[in-house]
Amino acid sequence: MKYSDTVSSSRRKSRKAHFGAHSEARRKLMSANLSKELQARHGVRSMPIRKDDEVIITRGVYKTREGKVTAVYRKKWVVHVERITREKANGATVPVGIPASSLTITKLKMDKDRKNALERKSKNKGGAASGDATMSNVD
Numbered sequence: 001m002k003y004s005d006t007v008s009s010s011r012r013k014s015r016k017a018h019f020g021a022h023s024e025a026r027r028k029l030m031s032a033n034l035s036k037e038l039q040a041r042h043g044v045r046s047m048p049i050r051k052d053d054e055v056i057i058t059r060g061v062y063k064t065r066e067g068k069v070t071a072v073y074r075k076k077w078v079v080h081v082e083r084i085t086r087e088k089a090n091g092a093t094v095p096v097g098i099p100a101s102s103l104t105i106t107k108l109k110m111d112k113d114r115k116n117a118l119e120r121k122s123k124n125k126g127g128a129a130s131g132d133a134t135m136s137n138v139d
Contacts (some may be wrong), residue, residue, distance in 0.1 A: 026074040030100040038105065044120035045106065049079055049100050054107035057081065057098060064108070070095065079103060 002009045021029060022084045039045055049055070049072055050055065056066045062084055071080040078097025085093045108114060 003011070023074050026077070027072075030072065030074065030077065030079070031101050032103040032105050034108075035104055035106045038108065042118045043125055044118055047105060047114075047121075049103065049105065050114075051111060052109040053105050055079075055081060055103040056106050057084070057102060058104050059102040060098070062096070062098065072100075073097060 001037060003085060006013065018029070020039055022138075027048050030049055032049045033039075033046045034042070040122075049069060051069050051072060053069045054066070055100055057063055065081075065084060067081040067083050070082050073080060076097055077099065079100050080095040081103075084098065086096050087093050097134050108118075
């Protein structure tokens with residue numbers, strides 16, 4: 001069922017928008033959930049992933065492995081985590097790409113921009129909840 005007239009519900013168009021997204025849009029699309037502890041502390045469910053965040057892998061072959069993000073490869077939609085590598089046929093070791101949705105952030109690398117983003121997101125979440133409460137009384 002289509003809820004908004006301004007947004008297309010076409011599979012074709014949404015796939016084109018997703019896979020044809022530019023780097024800045026991919027940053028937001030490559031978000032990962034925060035750990036339960038971080039969610040409670042900041043009041044935010046997820047954040048765009050970045051280099052030097054500490055993560056735990058929640059899905060796939062490398063499930064439960066932890067490490068620090070060494071690279072966010074937006075072009076390939078993957079994240080490289082330290083010590084998650086495999087050996088090629090010629091003996092070279094290469095990092096394994098992990099999808100951002102398969103990660104949980106356990107420690108954020110904080111700077112002023114990230115702090116502002118967390119405050120903004122938690123404020124919006126708190127503001128929306130109080131707005132819903134006031135509107136629930138209206139018929």
